[in-house]
Amino acid sequence: MFSYCADPKTLEGLMWLSCYVTTAKHMSFYYSFLVVMGLLSLAAPLAMAFGFAGATAARSSLKIVRAFGKGYLAMIRGIPDIVFFLFIPIALDQAFEYLRHKVLCSDVTEAVRQGNDFVVCAAAKLPLNTASEWVHDIYGFSLALLAFGFVFGAFAGNVISGAMAAVPKAQIETGEAYGFSSSQIFRRILIPQMWIYALPGLSNLWMILIKATPLLFLLGIEDIVYWAKELGGIKTGVYEYPHPDWRAWYFGVLMIFYLSLTYLSQSVLDKLSTRLSKGQATMAGKAV
Amino acid sequence: MSSCLQTLTDYGLRSIGYGERLLPKADITLCEQFVLIGSGMIWNIYFAILALLFGFFFATVLALGKNSNLSLLNVPCRAFIFIFRGSPLFIQFFFAYDLFVILPRLGVDIDLGFLVVSVETRLLTKAWLGALIVLFFNTSAYAGEIFYGALRAVPSHDLESADAFGFTGIKKFRRIIWPTMLRLAWPSYTNEAIFMFHATTLVFFTGFPAWQQKGDAIYYASYFADKTFNPFVPYPIVGFYFILLTLIIIGLFGLINRQLNKHLPNNERKRLKINKYNLIR
Numbered sequence: 001m002f003s004y005c006a007d008p009k010t011l012e013g014l015m016w017l018s019c020y021v022t023t024a025k026h027m028s029f030y031y032s033f034l035v036v037m038g039l040l041s042l043a044a045p046l047a048m049a050f051g052f053a054g055a056t057a058a059r060s061s062l063k064i065v066r067a068f069g070k071g072y073l074a075m076i077r078g079i080p081d082i083v084f085f086l087f088i089p090i091a092l093d094q095a096f097e098y099l100r101h102k103v104l105c106s107d108v109t110e111a112v113r114q115g116n117d118f119v120v121c122a123a124a125k126l127p128l129n130t131a132s133e134w135v136h137d138i139y140g141f142s143l144a145l146l147a148f149g150f151v152f153g154a155f156a157g158n159v160i161s162g163a164m165a166a167v168p169k170a171q172i173e174t175g176e177a178y179g180f181s182s183s184q185i186f187r188r189i190l191i192p193q194m195w196i197y198a199l200p201g202l203s204n205l206w207m208i209l210i211k212a213t214p215l216l217f218l219l220g221i222e223d224i225v226y227w228a229k230e231l232g233g234i235k236t237g238v239y240e241y242p243h244p245d246w247r248a249w250y251f252g253v254l255m256i257f258y259l260s261l262t263y264l265s266q267s268v269l270d271k272l273s274t275r276l277s278k279g280q281a282t283m284a285g286k287a288v
Numbered sequence: 289m290s291s292c293l294q295t296l297t298d299y300g301l302r303s304i305g306y307g308e309r310l311l312p313k314a315d316i317t318l319c320e321q322f323v324l325i326g327s328g329m330i331w332n333i334y335f336a337i338l339a340l341l342f343g344f345f346f347a348t349v350l351a352l353g354k355n356s357n358l359s360l361l362n363v364p365c366r367a368f369i370f371i372f373r374g375s376p377l378f379i380q381f382f383f384a385y386d387l388f389v390i391l392p393r394l395g396v397d398i399d400l401g402f403l404v405v406s407v408e409t410r411l412l413t414k415a416w417l418g419a420l421i422v423l424f425f426n427t428s429a430y431a432g433e434i435f436y437g438a439l440r441a442v443p444s445h446d447l448e449s450a451d452a453f454g455f456t457g458i459k460k461f462r463r464i465i466w467p468t469m470l471r472l473a474w475p476s477y478t479n480e481a482i483f484m485f486h487a488t489t490l491v492f493f494t495g496f497p498a499w500q501q502k503g504d505a506i507y508y509a510s511y512f513a514d515k516t517f518n519p520f521v522p523y524p525i526v527g528f529y530f531i532l533l534t535l536i537i538i539g540l541f542g543l544i545n546r547q548l549n550k551h552l553p554n555n556e557r558k559r560l561k562i563n564k565y566n567l568i569r
Binding site for chain 1: 370371374375376377378379380382383386387389390485486487489490493495506509510513517518519520523526527530531534535
């Protein structure tokens with residue numbers, strides 16, 4: 001990156017380090033931090049949407065919808081999340097391809113599952129074989145994002161449904177007494193009041209989401225874990241500069257990155273909680 | 289059915305190195321998936337039980353340290369808890385493994401009097417020891433924070449009664465503070481135990497190698513998903529085993545909870561309520 005890096009003989013100490021950490025490969029490493037932040041900023045609203053839908057469904061008056069919502073919220077409790085992270089992207093991928101196969105190649109009569117193979121016609125492949133590199137990247141990232149949204153949606157759904165249940169009954173009865181319809185009560189009374197109950201759970205969830213981002217690596221995304229492994233390792237595909245095993249250093253950097261991210265989040269969330277507690281008839285509210 | 293029994297003898301203990309050497313490659317049956325994934329559960333249970341057992345005591349020490357007025361005790365305990373709770377377990381595994389790898393190859397002989405055990409730093413790069421240490425530190429930090437919270441919530445009149453009866457030092461802690469702390473912390477600690485079992489699934493996805501394909505449940509599940517290209521069978525099997533395990537933990541911890549709350553009047557006894565949402569670290 002710097003002009004003096006062109007001549008390796010003149011480099012020493014810190015100057016050498018400044019050249020080392022600004023190579024093109026390292027730039028990809030720094031870029032992958034942005035991927036993590038991008039995932040965080042997209043997964044959080046997606047999870048909220050999933051969670052909201054799940055919690056609302058679990059309260060529905062229709063039995064089928066209610067069973068569906070409750071099943072979704074309960075599913076996540078006993079099973080390790082990694083199972084879902086491994087399962088959902090590949091399951092979704094196969095589901096999409098299967099559907100496209102049925103629609104686009106309806107003339108093919110052979111079974112899709114043949115022994116240990118999953119065969120769909122070329123036109124049903126996702127992404128298409130002819131698609132360029134970035135389409136594959138985006139597709140992989142989207143599947144990962146959906147997996148995060150799905151898993152964290154179930155967590156958020158549990159928090160939100162707990163918060164909805166915590167809104168005092170009297171508030172809802174008051175709404176009924178004033179002749180509000182059930183959807184009006186939902187929008188005007190339940191939703192505005194539940195946030196303060198949901199906040200502790202949701203801030204906890206945010207911290208968990210931060211700490212779940214390295215799992216992107218398991219989904220085959222070239223994320224910070226991938227680059228730390230490749231750049232720090234001795235003989236890896238991406239790096240040609242010979243050096244001893246430096247992976248511990250790279251992962252040390254990742255530790256510091258995550259520690260500062262959680263520390264920062266915690267202080268922001270603490271401030272937010274203090275602000276939302278103002279004027280509430282709770283111990284925290286009285287203390288302000 | 290008889291072939292399934294054969295599979296059970298072949299692969300039932302495969303994860304710890306007994307039985308058939310080669311994993312099933314072609315024509316994988318449902319029975320083989322059930323048996324081998326179940327065999328992998330041995331590792332999950334091993335990691336979780338030992339980490340929880342050692343972690344329980346270390347967590348008490350950490351909680352007391354964090355609660356201490358001495359900054360010599362307070363600061364390191366706070367830092368330990370912050371570091372292990374503030375960073376992802378996944379990264380901790382990688383970091384620890386890579387640290388263990390670059391440690392100088394040292395051997396230390398520990399003289400136990402009747403027996404000399406030689407301990408090599410190389411053992412740390414093996415999953416059974418290295419990953420166990422990481423899980424032990426991790427659960428200690430999480431449980432330490434739970435115990436610290438409970439310690440702060442011990443009712444002050446309990447402490448005053450203890451003082452009035454002339455209890456001091458160790459005796460006051462052992463007879464008054466510790467039981468109350470445990471009682472208050474128990475629901476959250478049950479949660480922590482469940483998450484610990486779930487967290488063990490990360491071990492073989494990090495640097496720690498599954499030597500001779502001796503892995504945990506999810507290691508075999510992803511093996512099958514790769515081989516059969518069908519995720520809809522092995523992952524639900526893992527899910528089934530873990531739900532079973534979770535129910536057992538809730539049952540066991542519920543029994544202990546009853547024991548801890550035995551002295552309370554009937555209407556004050558709390559049934560063990562499990563916090564619903566799962567936690568990844």
